[in-house]
Amino acid sequence: MYQKTILDNGVKIVTERIPHVHSISLGIWMITGSRDEDKSQNGIAHFIEHMLFKGTKKRSSLEISKEIDSVGGMLNALTSKEYTGVYVKVLDKNVDVAFDLLSDIFLNSTFDPKEIKRERKVIFQEIHLAEDTPDEYIQDLFSKSYFKDHPLAQPILGSLETVRTLNRKKLISFFQQNHYHPSKIIIAAAGNLDHHKIVKGFSKSFCTIPRRNTVSPRNSFKPISSFSLHSKELEQVHLCIGTKGIPQDHPSRYASYLLNTIIGGSMSSRLFQEIREKKGLAYAVYSYLSSYFDAGLFTVYLGVNKKMAKVAAKLVIEELNKCRDNGIKGSELETAKEQLKGNTLLSSESVDRRMARLAQCEIYFNKFISIEEILKRIDQVTSQEVKNLAQEIFDKNYLSLAALGPVSHKDLSPDLLDK
Numbered sequence: 001m002y003q004k005t006i007l008d009n010g011v012k013i014v015t016e017r018i019p020h021v022h023s024i025s026l027g028i029w030m031i032t033g034s035r036d037e038d039k040s041q042n043g044i045a046h047f048i049e050h051m052l053f054k055g056t057k058k059r060s061s062l063e064i065s066k067e068i069d070s071v072g073g074m075l076n077a078l079t080s081k082e083y084t085g086v087y088v089k090v091l092d093k094n095v096d097v098a099f100d101l102l103s104d105i106f107l108n109s110t111f112d113p114k115e116i117k118r119e120r121k122v123i124f125q126e127i128h129l130a131e132d133t134p135d136e137y138i139q140d141l142f143s144k145s146y147f148k149d150h151p152l153a154q155p156i157l158g159s160l161e162t163v164r165t166l167n168r169k170k171l172i173s174f175f176q177q178n179h180y181h182p183s184k185i186i187i188a189a190a191g192n193l194d195h196h197k198i199v200k201g202f203s204k205s206f207c208t209i210p211r212r213n214t215v216s217p218r219n220s221f222k223p224i225s226s227f228s229l230h231s232k233e234l235e236q237v238h239l240c241i242g243t244k245g246i247p248q249d250h251p252s253r254y255a256s257y258l259l260n261t262i263i264g265g266s267m268s269s270r271l272f273q274e275i276r277e278k279k280g281l282a283y284a285v286y287s288y289l290s291s292y293f294d295a296g297l298f299t300v301y302l303g304v305n306k307k308m309a310k311v312a313a314k315l316v317i318e319e320l321n322k323c324r325d326n327g328i329k330g331s332e333l334e335t336a337k338e339q340l341k342g343n344t345l346l347s348s349e350s351v352d353r354r355m356a357r358l359a360q361c362e363i364y365f366n367k368f369i370s371i372e373e374i375l376k377r378i379d380q381v382t383s384q385e386v387k388n389l390a391q392e393i394f395d396k397n398y399l400s401l402a403a404l405g406p407v408s409h410k411d412l413s414p415d416l417l418d419k
Contacts, residue, residue: 002358002368003195007203009211010182014358014368015198016190018351024191025355026098026198027087028106031184031363033080034158035151035218035292037174040165043158044174046079047123047166052086053077054115056108061115064101071097079156082292083363084179089352092192099201107205111168111175120163127157134238134404135284135303138230142240142402143290145228146297150221182209186362190354221295226400227414229407237309237405237412238301241316244398245289245296246389248364254377255385256289256298261336262328262386263287263319264300268335270319275302281312293364298393306406313401313416324394327387341375 005013037044053075054061068075073090086105088098131137140155147153157163178184187206189198223244246256264271264287275285285302300320304312347353348371361369399417 002370004362004368005195005199007182007207009207009209011185011187011202011206011209012362013187013189013199013202014362015188015193015195016354016358016368017193017195018191018354021192021351022092023089023351024092024095024098024189024193025087025089025351026095026102026187026189027085027355027359028102029083029085029186029188029359029363030179030181031083031186032178032181033082033084034154034156035081036178036216037151037154037158039154040162041170041174042154042162043123043156044162044166044171045084045178046156046158047119047163048171048175048179049077049079049084049086050119050123051111051116051171052105052109054119055110055112056104057110058108059101059104064105067097067101073098075101081152081156083359085356085359087352087355095193095197096201103202103205111171113168116166116168116171120166123157123163124160127160127163130155130157134232134234134236135301138238138240138402138404139299139301141228141230141404142242142299142400143297145226145402146223146242146400147221147295148224148226151219152221152292152295180209181212182206183212185209186359188355188359188362190358191351218293223295223398225396225398225417226402227417228402229409229412230402230404231407232404234405236303237306237403237407238303239309239313239316240299240301240402241313242297242299242400243320243393243395245291245298245393247294247296248291250291250296252385252389253291254374255381255389256291256296257340258333258336258378258381259323259328259386259389260287260289260298261340262332263323265336266339268339270323271300271302271316274319275312275315279315281305281308281315306411309403309407309411310416313412317399317416320390320394320399323387324390327390328383330383333381333383333386337378337381340378344371344374344378 071094077086282302287300290297
């Protein structure tokens with residue numbers, strides 16, 4: 001059962017009761033991410049996420065870890081392009097521990113200068129790790145190339161240069177301005193819980209945050225084609241080929257989920273079968289959607305031998321064009337629907353996923369969307385709707401490519417995108 005309460009200052013508390021489990025997942029979500037950063041402060045939201053675990057007025061970093069471990073719980077956090085979350089999972093009998101710990105972390109973190117100095121080194125290593133993981137790094141490079149000067153182009157981790165300049169004053173200023181904003185705070189909880197107890201547990205501390213009515217506007221984005229090559233000594237060429245996607249609340253979002261499933265979202269997808277199973281060109285090949293408040297990106301990733309990079313890129317583009325020009329078969333759509341519904345139902349068995357979905361529904365739709373409604377909307381999608389979407393987004397005016405590895409313009413050139 002879903003319930004929602006809005007505190008007097010604007011903080012939202014949303015819950016979903018799942019009585020047959022023995023756990024509760026709770027999270028504090030802030031509608032602030034890397035797209036809300038200036039170029040000079042890129043990485044600051046992620047840095048703040050780290051610092052929330054580094055000590056409060058009454059708990060040290062070690063005491064935070066020990067307290068959650070002592071009840072067999074899990075404490076974690078994430079930063080994305082558009083939101084940040086810190087969350088905990090505990091047995092239902094330990095919900096009071098979760099209240100106190102999450103509230104303390106969010107409201108009373110000290111941002112100790114010594115911890116900032118130490119954590120900066122950790123983040124440097126995280127950035128190095130990302131750059132040493134080419135199948136992940138190319139996706140940051142592709143996003144940067146596609147979104148260009150727009151804030152969505154910025155990597156969530158920031159860069160060595162920007163993270164090096166972040167100090168306590170900058171961290172606290174950004175936190176208070178962007179995270180500590182009642183209308184941008186969502187408290188979500190799922191599991192064997194009582195809504196009124198969750199509201200009571202958080203309201204005492206969170207209702208003291210002063211109401212603020214101003215929210216900084218976000219820059220809009222106009223999609224265009226892009227092409228970028230990044231030379232690096234690697235065994236493979238890592239490719240991202242993509243085009244404009246759709247925003248989170250787009251009317252055709254369910255068609256986009258099915259289109260992605262058919263193109264490269266599963267082992268039976270067109271690209272997996274054509275490029276891996278039939279041609280043997282790649283071990284990893286898949287597609288995915290990135291949807292934001294006002295923009296989106298449809299991306300295909302694959303890693304291939306240098307000699308076959310051009311061939312593989314052409315095959316991907318040909319498959320996108322086939323879908324655009326010829327549409328999809330009814331049998332493909334039905335298979336994709338069953339797969340998507342199955343994945344949706346399986347993910348609903350996790351209280352962590354249910355809690356995160358509560359928050360994301362509130363962030364992007366300002367309402368709860370039930371599993372039953374999602375399944376119904378998936379079933380309602382037609383082949384024509386999927387074809388219409390493919391015709392809209394698989395347009396060469398938006399088609400983009402980024403490559404990382406032993407590659408040059410002799411191997412790949414922009415004219416590929418005109419096919």
